[in-house]
Amino acid sequence: MLALSNTTALELLLSKLLQDYLERGNSSAPAPVRAVGSSLEILYVLLMLGLFGFFTVGVLVTNLRSRGPAGAPDPFDTYIASDLWSRKDRELLQAKVLESYKLCCVLENRLAPERPAAQIPEEKRS
16 A cells, blocks of 8 residues: 555655646746846956957968968979989989999909809708
8 A cells, every 4th residue: 555655755756846847848938037146257258258359360370470471482393393303313323323433442352263153062951
């Protein structure tokens, strides 16, 4: 009997909550407006937006100034467009080849017999 009364009490409670929710959702009255205590919240938001805008504009201006004027020729592109780089590279390569040729030497052992048909003996592993 006790379980039956708990079930009906629970059903009554849930039905009451459901009715309150439906009445609140269907009401056409506007929600109560909060009273504004002070305008410090708005001032704080505006201050934060101002600081963010200040730093953003500073970064943009710094980036634009570091790029230089739009029509300024890039020295690297000018160097690549000319034929100077290939001529200089060719001269540098020839100088390095000559330098390595001068440092190179071949030692000849005149006492070693030449036998092109002879094979080097291999060690057999067992």
